[in-house]
Structures are given as C-alpha cells and as structure tokens.
C-alpha cells in the first residue's frame with residue numbers, strides 16, 4: 001500500500017529525512033519509534049502533504065500513485081489520514097460540520113452520493129462510542145477549549161468516521177493518562193482491518209502493550225536504522241536508543 | 251476642482267430651497283452651506299483624511315435626490331425587512347421617504363417616530379434642540395456640515411422617560427433604483443429620555459452597480475440611564491459612495507452598543523464620535539468591514555471620556571481581498587477629569603491578497619492618571635496550521651480559505667443579539683466568499 005524509497009525531505013532548507021525506506025502493506029500496523037527530533041513528525045507531515053516540507057529525493061508511492069505532487073486534500077480523498085501530534089484549534093469552525101464536509105468530499109471523490117443530515121448523524125452517534133467522545137464536544141469549534149486528551153480522542157473519532165486506507169497517528173498516545181490511553185488504543189484496535197494500514201508514531205512502548213504492531217522501526221537522524229517485531233520495542237524501553245545507533249554505525 | 255464641486259452644491263441647495271417655500275429648516279441649511287463653502291471638501295493633506303481621497307465624490311456632480319418613480323427595489327426591500335423581524339419600518343427609496351412602504355404600529359404612548367420632513371413641522375422644538383447641540387454636531391467634519399445644508403429627509407425618534415420600545419426600528423435606505431445619479435443626505439435624530447430604551451437599525455442597500463452618493467448623519471442624545479443599541483448595515487452598490495457620521499452624546503449611566511457592518515460601496519467612510527459626558531456612561535463599538543475588488547472602506551472612531559468612571563470597548567475586524575483597501579483609525583481620548591476610565595480597543599485584519607491593503611492606527615491620548623486602557627491592532631494572513639488541518643481533512647484549498655475567512659468575520663457577527671440580523675449578515679458575508687454553498691452547510695443545518 002505504501003512504498004517509501006530513499007526519501008529525503010527538508011524543511012526551511014534543513015534536511016531532516018535522509019534516505020528513509022519503509023514498506024507498509026494493507027492490514028498491517030507499523031510502529032515508528034525514535035528519539036525526539038529524529039524526524040517522526042516530519043515523516044507524518046510529508047505523507048499528509050504539508051507545504052513547508054519539501055521532498056528533495058526518493059519516492060513515495062501510495063497504492064502505486066506518486067504522492068509527491070498530490071495536494072493534501074487529494075491525499076485525504078485518496079484515503080490518507082493523519083492524526084496530528086498537536087491538533088490545532090480553529091475558532092468559529094464547527095467540529096461536526098467540518099467532519100461532514102470532509103466525509104462528503106471523500107465520498108464524492110469515490111463517486112458515492114453525499115450522506116444527508118440524518119444518515120450522517122446516525123454515523124456520528126455510532127462512532128463517538130468508539131472513543132467515548134462527549135457529545136457536547138461535537139458542536140463546538142474544532143478543538144477549541146478541548147483538553148489534551150479530548151483533542152486526541154477527537155482525532156481518532158475523525159479517523160473512525162472517515163475510514164481511511166492509511167492512517168498515520170503521530171504520538172496520539174502522548175500526554176494521555178492510562179485510562180485515556182486504553183480507550184484510544186481500543187478505538188484504534190477496533191479500526192484495524194484487512195484493508196487498512198496504520199502507522200503508529202510513538203515515543204513510548206507502553207502504547208504497544210495495547211496495540212500490538214506487526215513491525216517496529218527505529219527512526220534516528222532521518223533514517224530507519226533498525227526494524228523488528230514487538231520485542232524490539234521492549235528492548236528500546238529497557239536499553240534506550242544508543243545501542244541501536246551504535247549497532248547501525250558499526 | 252473642489253470649487254466647482256462646492257458651487258454645484260450651492261446651486262443644488264437653491265433648487266431645494268425653492269421647492270420648499272417657507273420651510274422651517276431653510277435658515278439652518280443656508281448657514282450650513284456658508285460653513286461648507288468656507289471649508290470645501292477635505293483633502294488628503296488633512297490628517298483625518300490622509301488615507302481617503304474624496305476627489306471622486308467631489309468630481310461627480312450628483313443632483314439632489316428627487317421624488318421620481320423608482321423600480322426594481324421590491325426584492326431588496328423584502329430582504330432589508332430582515333425576514334420576519336417584528337419591527338417598525340421607515341423606508342427611503344433613492345433618498346426620499348416612502349410613506350407607502352413604511353409601517354409602524356403600536357408605538358408606546360408619547361413616542362415620536364416620524365420622517366424628518368413632517369417632524370420639522372410637528373416637533374420643531376425637538377428638532378431644534380438636537381440641531382443646536384454643538385457638542386453633538388460635528389462642525390469639524392465637512393460632510394456632516396454638507397448633510398445639514400441639505401437636511402430634509404431622515405427620521406426623528408423621541409423616546410420619553412422610562413419608555414422602552416420593544417420592537418427595533420428599522421430604517422431602510424434603498425438607493426440606485428432609478429435612472430438618475432443622485433446624492434442624498436439623510437439625517438436621523440434620536441433623542442432618548444431618562445431610562446428610555448431603543449434599538450435602531452440603519453440598513454443601507456443599493457442596486458447592483460449603480461452610482462450615487464449617500465451622505466448620512468445620525469445624531470443620538472441619551473439622557474441618564476438610557477440605552478441604545480444601534481446597527482448600521484451598509485451594503486451599498488460597489489460603484490457608490492457612502493459617507494456616514496454617527497454622533498453620540500451620553501449622559502450619566504447610559505449605555506450604547508453600536509454594531510457597524512460595512513460590506514458595500516466603492517468609497518466608504520464611517521465616522522463614529524462618542525461623548526461620554528457623565529459618570530457611568532459606557533459604549534461598545536463593534537465593527538466589521540470587508541473590501542473586495544477595488545473597494546475602499548475607512549472607519550474612523552473617536553471616543554471622548556470626559557468624566558470619571560466611563561467605559562468604552564471597541565472591536566473592529568477587517569477582511570481585505572483583491573485590491574481592497576481598509577482604513578481603521580480608533581482614537582480614544584481620556585480627558586483630565588476622566589479618572590477610573592476603562593477603555594479597551596482592538597482591531598484585527600485579514601489580508602487575503604498581496605495587493606490588498608490596510609492602514610490601521612489606534613490612537614490613545616490620556617490626560618488622567620488613574621485609568622485602565624489597552625489597545626492593539628493586528629494584520630495577518632490566514633493561519634497556515636488551520637489551513638493545513640482543514641486540507642488534511644479533504645477540504646479543498648479555496649473552501650478552506652472561505653471557511654476560515656468566514657470564521658474570522660463571525661467573531662464580530664456573533665456579538666449581535668438579534669438573530670434575524672445575525673442570519674442576514676451571515677448570509678451576506680457568506681455570499682461574498684467562494685464556495686458559498688458549502689459554507690452555508692457549515693454554519694446552518
């Protein structure tokens with residue numbers, strides 16, 4: 001589904017990703033771990049298509065299509081979803097109407113008819129249960145006045161409604177207490193499916209106690225320096241990142 | 251050139267005077283014309299008019315509005331009635347009072363609501379008392395003087411002591427619905443007795459692409475404990491000129507809430523002048539201006555804190571697109587006796603194109619020492635993080651821009667208490683943005 005080869009990307013003229021390779025198939029969950037500043041969010045933003053990030057080398061294919069020239073909204077319509085590490089507050093823009101516009105834009109792209117208000121509401125009701133999102137947050141401005149945990153739940157809720165093919169969750173677990181973490185993890189687990197790939201960017205291996213990944217990758221200084229299975233995450237927790245770096249340098 | 255323009259207006263005044271033999275206001279008109287002649291039109295060399303060049307107005311010798319048959323205004327009139335808002339309505343078509351379209355029923359005892367041309371006869375004392383109030387009448391503004399020189403149409407509103415008018419008064423000015431290019435000088439006088447309450451809407455609507463000149467003045471005098479909510483909704487034709495002066499005088503514990511929304515006009519200048527002349531008087535100025543194409547919209551406000559414990563709050567927002575130009579000048583003067591003044595002002599602007607322009611200047615003059623004052627102005631583009639967030643949610647770039655622009659303007663509109671006005675404005679603002687249909691979905695179900 002996603003095939004990244006020798007990806008180089010820079011922001012403000014500074015190279016952050018320095019030859020990254022990653023292959024993710026439908027149905028798989030990949031965890032990407034790495035120290036602060038290693039380029040995890042950069043990777044997520046490059047995949048979602050943020051302007052400021054420039055691809056300077058390599059290629060990204062999504063279902064065989066070249067992503068590099070695709071506008072972010074087209075990527076979203078093609079089925080890419082990023083849950084933001086820091087979801088922005090948008091005063092005056094209603095959360096639920098934004099989501100409806102998003103869903104109908106995606107449906108139109110797939111040549112499906114738009115959902116009417118009733119159908120949409122039914123869908124929303126069903127999906128809020130997945131992450132236990134309070135009803136009154138739906139009708140507020142996007143993320144405005146939400147607590148940290150509520151913002152993260154709102155991201156997963158949006159994912160549940162939009163049903164992407166590829167979801168990139170950028171540190172959705174950061175800043176959550178253990179109960180919230182469990183809820184979010186259950187939400188994500190319920191969205192696992194044969195047709196969907198999920199990339200979990202995380203700083204802590206504890207998330208992987210609840211969402212069991214097919215593969216774990218270590219990102220360091222803009223490159224994936226080691227890949228493995230779940231045990232790798234446990235090793236990282238125990239021994240930190242330095243041994244992986246040394247091993248990679250050797 | 252200005253001289254020929256002044257001469258033109260002198261001739262027009264002669265014509266008007268001849269058509270109104272024995273009119274009670276003729277002396278006031280002559281005196282004002284004398285003053286106007288001495289002053290002429292303002293030029294950009296004057297500090298107050300630095301960014302707004304009125305040459306296009308002076309250059310076009312518009313004739314004074316005449317009662318000619320008008321056509322094609324019915325739909326606009328319906329919109330201007332604010333869909334189902336229960337209100338008293340006075341309608342002016344091409345600057346002239348239209349008795350057939352106006353309606354006011356069940357006014358409380360003692361309330362005066364009359365068009366100016368009959369009010370001068372029936373309530374001359376009241377008219378005189380407002381007209382002779384020199385602190386109110388802005389002698390320094392040439393357009394204010396020019397308006398007085400042509401005083402004829404407009405309204406007189408008097409609300410007696412302790413009387414509340416529950417229904418708003420909607421003054422509808424429809425312009426450009428005839429073949430002649432005219433100038434009109436509506437004059438509205440509002441007098442609130444002690445403890446009186448009133449909501450007034452001034453609703454200016456123009457025929458698409460018609461050229462004309464509206465030079466309006468509203469004077470409001472509030473006695474102690476009185477409260478006035480004033481709306482000015484300006485949607486003139488984008489080829490027209492609109493100059494508006496709102497002069498407010500406030501006595502003890504009176505409160506004014508003003509909402510000024512400027513969406514239309516080729517060249518627009520709004521002045522609001524507030525005299526907080528007794529303890530406890532307070533004013534809120536809320537404003538929005540949106541200039542597209544080559545529109546030029548200038549808002550000047552002046553708040554004089556003359557006595558202690560007076561408060562003012564001002565929030566203006568502007569959206570400038572294409573080659574649109576905005577000017578904001580908000581002056582707050584805290585005079586030496588005005589201790590414990592509380593004054594807050596903000597002006598935020600959104601520039602949506604490289605060629606759009608805003609000149610913003612908050613001015614604070616403080617001559618008292620125990621006061622609380624704040625002001626700030628910002629100029630910015632649409633927030634990049636918000637744009638990306640919306641686009642990452644499948645919303646295309648143009649729609650995302652419209653949505654965020656609308657949300658910016660909505661911050662002003664949401665402070666409006668009357669739901670029908672809010673909806674009317676939301677509709678008008680959305681109508682000016684690309685992807686109107688989609689944003690409509692967004693905001694109402």
Ligand SMILES: Nc1ncnc2c1ncn2[C@@H]1O[C@H](COP(=O)(O)OP(=O)(O)O)[C@@H](O)[C@H]1O
Nearest residue numbers: 011012016035036037038039040041042043052
């Ligand atoms: N917008 C930006 N401008 C400049 N530098 C940036 C920007 N975004 C990220 N960086 C830099 O890129 C590097 C990687 O950042 P990031 O991808 O956020 O790392 P991570 O998510 O792994 O913590 C850091 O050194 C960071 O300072």
Ligand SMILES: [Mg+2]
Nearest residue numbers: 040041085171
């Ligand atoms: Mg990060």
